[in-house]
Amino acid sequence: MSRILIVDDEKSIRITLCEFLKAENIQADSAEDAATALQMLEKAPYDVVFSDIIMPNSNGIDLLIEIKKRAPSIQVIIMTGEPTVETAIKAVQQGAHDYLPKPINRKMLMKAANHALQVKSLLDQKAALEELNHIYQAGLERLVGQRTTALQNAMQSIIILLSTMTEIRDPYTAGHQRRVGNLSAAIAGKMGMASSTVELIRIIGYIHDIGKIVVPSEILTKPGVLSPLERQIIQEHSQKGYEMLSKVDLPAIIAETVLQHHERCDGSGYPRGLKGSEITMEAQILMVADTVEAMMSHRPYRAALGLDAALNEIEKNSDKLYNPEIVSACKNLFLEGHYNNDDSEHIYYPIGVV
Missing domain, CATH: 3.40.50.2300 (Response regulator)
Structure with missing residues (x-):
């Protein structure tokens, strides 16, 4: 109970x-x-x-x-x-x-209580999975073959839990993280990256908004324009996501990319105002996929803007906000490869990626 x-x-x-x-x-x-x-x-x-x-x-x-x-x-x-x-x-x-x-009143109380209890349950499950992961690692020398499969399953479960936690908090963007992850992976594949890197980028996309779990639901689902202070709260989700993922036994590049996914190539992004090569390639891919998916999808404060508007946005800001090579790969996916937004789950955790 x-x-x-x-x-x-x-x-x-x-x-x-x-x-x-x-x-x-x-x-x-x-x-x-x-x-x-x-x-x-x-x-x-x-x-x-x-x-x-x-x-x-x-x-x-x-x-x-x-x-x-x-x-x-x-x-x-x-x-x-x-x-x-x-x-x-x-x-x-x-x-x-x-x-x-x-x-x-009773309705307010129970809504808040049920949300909080769901998050607490997911955090407890995550902790249990992380402990299982440590047990597997301790037995590496004795159970190498068995450990690889079990560790892979455990890490995939952690990724699924982290993704689910965000969707419980922000139902309006249910599927957004999966769509961003799948599009990011498709862009990375189009650019000829190694399959292990492609799958790692997909995983990062699946959990890139995990920091939103600390943002009050009233702000996440607000239909009107956000005030400067409300926007400040939302912008903290990159840092909060980094802090959460830094404590999980995952490659450091995952937390770092989540921290950077709202940076921009000209230094106008947040939270650190990084420029160009200071931003990981994974984050540069993620920011393009995140922008395109967000513009193509419905939000509480506006209707979906569509594919043409999304591609025009990244093309207009190519070599300013976004990496031109990534913009080109993304456009080719949709215009030549007839890519369709995919919100299904394709998790394969690439063991050994650092």
Whole structure:
């Protein structure tokens, strides 16, 4: 049974939210302040913590920081009576799963709880797979042949889980990562790259937006124009994705390429403003595929723009934002090879790629 902790100095709120959760067969406990909450977290395993931001002695952000130090996989949702973008930025930057404005009704609570529980479950599965991977590596000398197949399966499972985590958070882009991964692989193949590199680029595409898991769903699915602060939150997904993938037993090029996939060849991208050859070839391919796929697909804030508009965009900015060789390969795929966007899964993890 899932277990959730409610932290709020107002008794009526604690009682009400706990009753909402218990009615959905979720074990719910409560604490009146941060100190009590930390004591309870030491004694029992919780999946999700809902915490008020303003409390006596220690506020919700301080509690969030301490929870993330002790148990990073616990999902923390901040509750606030004064919801602002500044509050959201501060909470997200410290690792909050989401934030909820008060008053909180049953529907709001359960939507946030179910999302957080799904993410916690996926993180637990990922951790188990990573542990299995370490076990396989330890037995390398004795079980080389068996380990290769098992390790490949384990790594492929990790990739699938990471991709699924993002789609749970951002349903509007379901399939986007797979389409970008498949198009990136097709571009790399068109450029004559080795098959192992092609498959690695496909994998990077499948998880390139994993950092969006830390972006509040209200911002991801906002139908209107984003404010500068909201855009800042979304732009942090490259860095957050890099930080997550750096902790996983995957080749370093995967995390680095995820970090760079919004860079641009003229230095106008983010987060580091890299130029030309400072950007990995994998990231240069990914940025073209990401741009084309995004323009061809529907988004909450606009309808699909179509293939012609997408190809015109990369052609117009060839040798400025994008690598001309990659632009040419991408155009040839669609115009001569009659490539169709593919959102099916073709994961083959190339063991030995570094």
